[in-house]
Amino acid sequence: MKCFIHMDKEAIAVCKTCGKAMCAECSAYSNHSGICPECRKVQFEKERNSCMVKKKELKEEIFWCKVKAILLFWLLLIPVIVNVLKILNRKNQIKEIDERISILSKEIDKLEIALQNKGAAFI
Numbered sequence: 100m101k102c103f104i105h106m107d108k109e110a111i112a113v114c115k116t117c118g119k120a121m122c123a124e125c126s127a128y129s130n131h132s133g134i135c136p137e138c139r140k141v142q143f144e145k146e147r148n149s150c151m152v153k154k155k156e157l158k159e160e161i162f163w164c165k166v167k168a169i170l171l172f173w174l175l176l177i178p179v180i181v182n183v184l185k186i187l188n189r190k191n192q193i194k195e196i197d198e199r200i201s202i203l204s205k206e207i208d209k210l211e212i213a214l215q216n217k218g219a220a221f222i
């Protein structure tokens with residue numbers, strides 16, 4: 100029996116997949132796996148395709164993880180910024196109120212003194 104690729108060479112094995120006869124050289128091509136180079140090529144092409152599909156899926160997963168990470172980052176950061184700004188604004192308001200309280204206290208003190216003197220004048 101001759102090799103189905105090398106018509107001049109004697110076959111040493113039969114392909115497990117397609118049953119075609121192959122020579123020593125062809126057997127060596129597929130690392131003596133018992134599969135002819137033709138079937139081996141088809142097998143590898145299928146594996147490469149499934150690798151490419153898996154790679155595409157993993158890339159898609161990375162893309163959605165990035166989208167979620169960015170969304171969550173802003174979702175958390177925005178309330179943090181809003182509250183920090185609120186704190187600064189309220190502190191400013193307290194400062195203004197403190198100034199007003201101080202002015203009012205001085206005015207009240209002056210008025211109290213004036214009223215005391217008025218009372219004293221009656222006596």
Ligand SMILES: [Zn+2]
Nearest residue numbers: 114117135138
């Ligand atoms: Zn084969």
Ligand SMILES: [Zn+2]
Nearest residue numbers: 102105122125
């Ligand atoms: Zn051959």
